[in-house]
Amino acid sequence: MVSKYIALPKGVTEEVFDVAISEFREVLGGDAVLTGAQQLAPYIKTMMPVADEEHVPSAALLATTVEQIQKIVAICNRHKVPVWTISTGKNLGYGSAAPAERGQVVLDLKRMNRILEVDKDLAYALVEPGVTYQQLYDHIEEHKLGLWLSMPAPSAIAGPVGNTLDRGVGYTPYGEHFMFACGMEVVLANGEVLRTGMGSMPNSNTWQVFKWGYGPYLDGIFTQSNYGIVTKFGFWLMPEPPAFKPFVIQYDREEDIVEIVDTIRPLRINGVIPNAVVIAHALYEAPVKARRSDYMTGPGSIPDEAVFRIMKDHKLGIWNVYAALYGTQEQIDVNWKIVRQAFGKSGKARILTEQEASGDPAFVYRAKLMRGEMTLKEFSLYNWRGGGGSMWFAPVSQARGSETLKQMALTKQILARHGLDYSGEFIVGMRDMHHIVDVLYDKTDPEQTKAAYQCFDELLSEFSARGYGIYRVNTAFMDKVAETYGPVQRNIHKILKDALDPNGILAPGKSGIR
Template sequence: MITRRNFIRNSAVGAGLTLVAANGALAAGPDGAPLPPRVSRSAFDSALDALRAIVGPRNVFSDSDQLVGYNDHFAMKPPEEHAPSGAVAPTSVDQIQRVLAVAREHGIPVWTISTGRNLGYGGAAPRMPGTLVLDLKRMNRIIEVNEKHCYAIVEPGVSYTELYRHLRRTGSRLWIDCAAPGWGGVVGNLLDRGVGYTPMGEHFLQQQCGMQVVLSDGTVVDTGMGGQAGQAAMSVYRYGNGPWVDGLFTQSNLGVVTRMGVQLMPQPPGYRPYMVTFADEDAIQPITEVVRPLKLAQLIPNAATSTELVWEAAVEKRKDQYYTGEGALPDSARRAIMDDLDVGNWSFYGALYGTEEMMDATWEVLRDSFSTIRGARFFSEAEKGHTASWQYRAKLMRGEPNMTEFGTVAWIPNAAHVGFGPVVPVDGELALRQYTKVRQMSEEAGFDYFGEFIVGWRDMHHIYMPAFRRDRPEEKARLLELLDRLIDDATEDSFGVYRTHLDLMDKVASSYSWNDGALGRLNSRLKAAIDPSGILAPGKSGIWPSQFCEGDLPCG
């Protein structure tokens, strides 16, 4: 029998062969794209015809050359592991309802994307091969910007750059809070619980306010105050009456979000970024201890970052300028980078917002606090504003989207990166333990430590983003093994990973194992109740409907 594993190992998808597993689990059509599980070629062709009638022939994609953009371009595994069967790009809620009706009729799983640029976590690719991508990039309307109450209502296809440019073009005095790469989708990032860098940096907590969701049966739901017919307060008060359900649609496969209220920040009277560097490798411990009370007192108002040397360097330097050997940077190369860039092993970036008097008073407290750490050096825009790394951080902390972060993949040739993000309490000892362990394990596996700590409120996101070479299968396999071990290590310390790559979703989900996996079992019950057809994003966040947990299908 042709199993799923053998099918992938033999690269039948890439070869364009027509193979059907004995149970119909996975097959590839003559165009090279895999068919949805247990769906025949004729049935899928019939579904594609129905989709073309809904959205137009030019907005349905099924040939392998058309589907290149729906691959994971930073993949660690062979691309056929996450190859879609096709893609469909609607422009309205009505079209989405009709697309889902076709998917239900034919039993076709659907994977929703907004801009599809979640690189490092899977991009536009689905978790399960043969899934149809529901591409919402064409739903890119900025429905409303309310200057008085400081919010916008946007569709999923709106990127941070597009929203920012719209606000500037219309003379708005509102700021957005963006993810590091400006091409990311506002709605998609919020749903994945991404973080930013202004005082609105905890995205879902501080920005999301009301959403519209299409359920798998076609029902349209507006959440919170949007549940009232008038919807007058839906973007100013998120909760409404009764259970607050919005969180069910974050990192989940329970519905298709088609609209979201996004609360924005009024432009402050003044803005002043700053940077403090520290030479010691273990300085993350005292930095974290200093930051915690300042953050809780909101003297550090924004989601500030402690950035390690390699990340700081990769914004404007290449590794081969300092080291051409294999493995991680040696200490001599690290010292040379520190001298060239006039930085330490750690660079703390923060910003002040308000009147000049307010910022002056706050700065005195910050300066005195950080001065208690040995070797602290302070820099202002006048001293560092000409550097790429300063401009990158200063733009993010004022909500100006840019693409500088993706310059870091030029650190090594033909590079990609992947994200690993355990959440750590704002505690110096724990931060040092995480940093030391992850860096040691990373360098032992032959990778440079690419990391930073982003302070939320009482938590820090430890973002580890190693770069690897896309043309080296052995290196990709070694990185995947490293990430597997890092998840185990974080789990032992009870540091939960808050978002992850497609290849690691089942692994991360299994790490939330308290009480015999009660949380996962609850998620499965919700999935069965809200999406009984099981067609929405099988495998998202490790949540699988029952029909994809049989035979050779990939459940978990």
């Protein structure tokens, strides 16, 4: 018998789901409960090398209030219906808006998009999940609040709640986003509403200024997890500095990455450079200026000779180091002297300021990110090869030059074995280093899709075997990454899940937790 639904939740009959859908409509109204194939199309398409049918939702619910969410979780508990929550659903390359498992109901919170408070003096915001960075940026500009955002590269369409809950990062001194989170409101699986930190104190006015509250710190368990539904989220904003100086430093040899990282590390630890430093490979920057087909057609990974031509044609280094200085002009002048001396010792670096690089499109979009301005320019990556396939591979290591060449060599070997290009960057934090690689492929090509899956699987296996943990991953590989962190952590996650969500209704499979 053909079902009236494009998918059904695991273990739920059509008759039971009919009752649940009817109850959802009583809570939300008919227009906010989506079950038709066309209505659900935005929640199906992914960029992962698996069949989209594996991630088809059974329905989507458009909630607008906390009270509605409380009623939704009650219905889900009653009928054992799993629900996959998204805020803006724009985590492209990590799973998009599709649920982790076929048949899950998507709880879409994009209509919960109120900016509840922005405090100019204390520099914080309190927002709902559907608020986008663009919306908040426009609010700050309209009210001339003199505050800066930190956001990921797809800034305008993504939102601070979803990005921070997946522990995403940005490019200003406030770029470690969860570090600057302060206070959450969470609907638990039993319908209770928890306010973390100082938010649990009646009449408190310190919810967004003091992170810890009293007793165990709980906010962390609601990141990269499925223990609750975050409905309000507080975070700190950066006061606009008196002066800002972005710069790029270019190097021409891949082996220079060792010197680059070892030069950056003390500057970051000592706070001379206050934001995360991006070290972008030429092939990561090239899509802003060119397409792959301009330099190579046919199968296989792009050869070094083509990379050298790209560098020459578009004035790129093999490594392009982006960072900025913030503060008074006097502070910047002192720190700029330190930066120039540090990078100038070997004579290998080309140091370019905003004056020399102002017309370069790659520099322009990087500078915007480092001062909290909206841009979608990094989506040029998806035009490099075409075909709509993308997965972010994101291992973490110590910020040491000795960690770089072996990682890059291993990554390039695995990618080349599967006919894919190395499109990567290293990002140096305070003491850590993220090696971010966009595994780009043509999802319309079955052979390339198969190769991309095998490539990503091999990357995860080889890096984890060498002790490099992945900090974030797409929904198709969440179980595999969770396994690399060992049985004790997985068991603790399971104990928490069983205690907080005994019916397992909240996002089963998120981060490998069921």
